[in-house]
Amino acid sequence: MEGGGERDHEAEPEYHCHDFEWEDLRADVEANPSFSHHLSPFPTTAASPSPSSEAWRSFHRRHASGRFFKERRYLLKEFPDLLNNNDVAKMLEVGCGNGSTVVPILRCSRNNIVYACDCSKDTLEKANEIVNNTEGLDGKDRFHPFLLDVSKETFPDWLFCKSCQMSNAKAVDLLLDSSEHNTRKEHPVLLKENQCCVGGIDAVTMIFTLSAIPFNLMSITIQRCVSVLKPGGLVLFRDYGLYDMTMLRFSPSQRVGFREYMRADGTFSYFFTLDTMRELFHAAGLLELELEYCCVRSINRKNGKSMQRVWVHGKFQKPTR
């Protein structure tokens, strides 16, 4: 693992834990002069950073082996809504990478259909390969990856059409329509606007993706995700929290904004407070159902040092009317 903003895909904890109080960590960090460069306001005159999608594309090209795939089994404990056993549920995983979040969602219920976007074609191909080759998953027909830079582009019309958005509760489940079943299942991305569509999404997952998008583009990104949700639909969110160990390792020169950093490879990392989350999601019209810090103490196996990890866990809902 590299220092100063390590890429910690492997360092995920088992699931939701509260090993320490976030307020105690905050007091320690804010009293420690060696962390003062993380706290100072960022000059507003500084040019806002450019989108890091190209950096992510290079990252995935360099790591084509799929080494960053690790099934996030803890997700189902964190978000039991994913364990849906009754009705067909359409999920959208935003910034799916190699499918670490997609696989447990497909695995936990045969009723789950997963649409998944990423800005990198290479990682989508890898995710597809992993889904197709994972034994016992049977996810081939229920996984629909597509290329999209969510910080720049709107979601495609086939995911939701305007008439379905308006009569949302009654949106016809076209993928299950018997006469069209086969063709649509095989070619869901070829659905035509207003002729047929997926009919909206039941739950959007954003798992370590929003932090990868420049802060000035987060609002619009969230609005886009909300636009494809059915009324009553959920956003399930997990990402880096303020004063996570990886933030404190960044050097002053890696700061590109307030609580925002650029790794050596050009990818971004933002660290959220609950208040920032609240503001962003409320502004997009969502209701807060769950929002908290997940604070985990883990021990570095190499040097025996204790590491304080902080993640933000959130669950938000689109109002039903």
Ligand SMILES: C[S@@+](CC[C@H](N)C(=O)[O-])C[C@H]1O[C@@H](n2cnc3c(N)ncnc32)[C@H](O)[C@@H]1O
């Ligand atoms: C830290 S990975 C998380 C992957 C996955 N959600 C998971 O649970 O492991 C962040 C992902 O977001 C993708 N990403 C970054 N910026 C994006 C953008 N603007 N549009 C779409 N995907 C983006 C990256 O390519 C990367 O695969």
